[in-house]
Amino acid sequence: LTAQFTPDSEQWEPSVSEPVLVEVAAAESTTSLRLSRSLASYGTVATATVTVEAEGAAPSGEVEIHSRDAVVATGTLEVDGHRGTAEVELPAGLPAGSHRLTAVYPGSAEVEGSSSRAVRYTVLPALPRMSIATGPDRTVQVAVQGRAGAPTPTGSVAVTAGLRVVGRAELDENGIAEVRLPRLWTRTVVIAAYSGDHGYLPGVTARVVSP
Numbered sequence: 001l002t003a004q005f006t007p008d009s010e011q012w013e014p015s016v017s018e019p020v021l022v023e024v025a026a027a028e029s030t031t032s033l034r035l036s037r038s039l040a041s042y043g044t045v046a047t048a049t050v051t052v053e054a055e056g057a058a059p060s061g062e063v064e065i066h067s068r069d070a071v072v073a074t075g076t077l078e079v080d081g082h083r084g085t086a087e088v089e090l091p092a093g094l095p096a097g098s099h100r101l102t103a104v105y106p107g108s109a110e111v112e113g114s115s116s117r118a119v120r121y122t123v124l125p126a127l128p129r130m131s132i133a134t135g136p137d138r139t140v141q142v143a144v145q146g147r148a149g150a151p152t153p154t155g156s157v158a159v160t161a162g163l164r165v166v167g168r169a170e171l172d173e174n175g176i177a178e179v180r181l182p183r184l185w186t187r188t189v190v191i192a193a194y195s196g197d198h199g200y201l202p203g204v205t206a207r208v209v210s211p
Contacts, residue, residue: 029054029114042095054083063103072090075087101119102115128144132205153171
């Protein structure tokens with residue numbers, strides 16, 4: 001900072017002081033995290049409400065939701081006075097299990113960063129929806145799906161015909177696996193067993209297939 005003297009009379013000469021360094025500390029902040037639910041099935045969405053409060057300044061910018069060391073979601077603060085609030089959707093693809101979530105405000109030029117206390121969020125594995133469809137040349141298509149809007153299941157299926165495993169296949173990006181059956185001489189029960197993955201439980205479905 002400098003001080004400048006501007007005289008209103010010719011009797012005095014104008015002058016400027018030597019600059020003085022003044023450090024202005026960033027305002028301290030506190031961050032809190034609240035979840036719309038603490039327990040959810042894999043594939044469903046929960047909302048995290050993040051609130052950042054500061055003394056003497058307005059917090060601005062983005063906030064992050066952390067699960068351990070990974071950032072799983074971000075949101076932008078809506079500022080009202082010295083408080084900022086963000087509504088952040090947690091991803092539907094968080095793996096099944098227990099998560100310790102924290103909200104992190106990185107800070108800004110005027111406000112120091114801060115972190116919330118950890119909040120526990122539990123994701124339950126979901127049951128897959130399975131079906132078997134017959135195709136040409138003795139093929140069967142096994143579809144493994146989740147609820148609407150949920151991530152597509154991954155993993156593999158094993159197909160059994162007449163109590164004998166006749167093929168294994170990985171699910172594609174649409175949750176479908178195709179297996180070619182051996183020649184069938186009678187009506188045969190075809191069973192598809194799904195291995196499960198990080199969000200879905202194993203599953204089984206069956207269909208009677210004619211020669």
